[in-house]
Amino acid sequence: MNREEKNTVIEQLIDNLKEYKFVYVTDSSNLSANSNNDLRKLLHKNGVKMQVIKNTFVHKALERGEIEWGELKDTLVGTTALLFASNPKAPAVAIKEFRKKSDRPLLKGAYIDSDVFIGDDQLGTLVDLKSKEELVGEIIGLLKSPATNVISGLKSSSNTIAGLLKSLAEREN
Numbered sequence: 001m002n003r004e005e006k007n008t009v010i011e012q013l014i015d016n017l018k019e020y021k022f023v024y025v026t027d028s029s030n031l032s033a034n035s036n037n038d039l040r041k042l043l044h045k046n047g048v049k050m051q052v053i054k055n056t057f058v059h060k061a062l063e064r065g066e067i068e069w070g071e072l073k074d075t076l077v078g079t080t081a082l083l084f085a086s087n088p089k090a091p092a093v094a095i096k097e098f099r100k101k102s103d104r105p106l107l108k109g110a111y112i113d114s115d116v117f118i119g120d121d122q123l124g125t126l127v128d129l130k131s132k133e134e135l136v137g138e139i140i141g142l143l144k145s146p147a148t149n150v151i152s153g154l155k156s157s158s159n160t161i162a163g164l165l166k167s168l169a170e171r172e173n
Contacts (some may be wrong), residue, residue, distance in 0.1 A: 010060050013058065013082075014064060018065060019084075021088075021112070022084070022087065022113070023082055023084055025108040025109045025111075026095070026105040026107055028052070028105040029078065031105070039098050042097065043094050045094075046085075047087060049085070050081055050083050051084070053082060058076050059073065059076060081105065089126055089127055092126035107120045112126070
């Protein structure tokens, strides 16, 4: 690979690092070609883009793109595959599913909206992450619940409310 080709790879990597807010650093070494293809298919099905890349290219892309990864840079040793996603937990879910039949890929770390997760033991935490849409849905549900209870209470006891209001009016007189 000549210098121009290397620069092209680095520039494409910078674009991916800036485009995707969620990047996982994994080790998929020791996977057979068939297993690697199966992993790629599963990732693609989950909306995750995989790129096996040299660590020096990642370091250069981070430097040139002025992207701060903190401690995650220290995980760039050995074989590295980057997983790019638009959903923070999609790569973790895919890795967990794939690992039902294999011990790889190992999670070296993840960059999630400027938060850094280091180590394979973080996979469970990443699987349990809630997306922005899920959190908004839960908040709306929590806010909607009291109003729904009041309305259903009013509907179910319309006679009781009329009696209650009449009693309150009589008490004031």
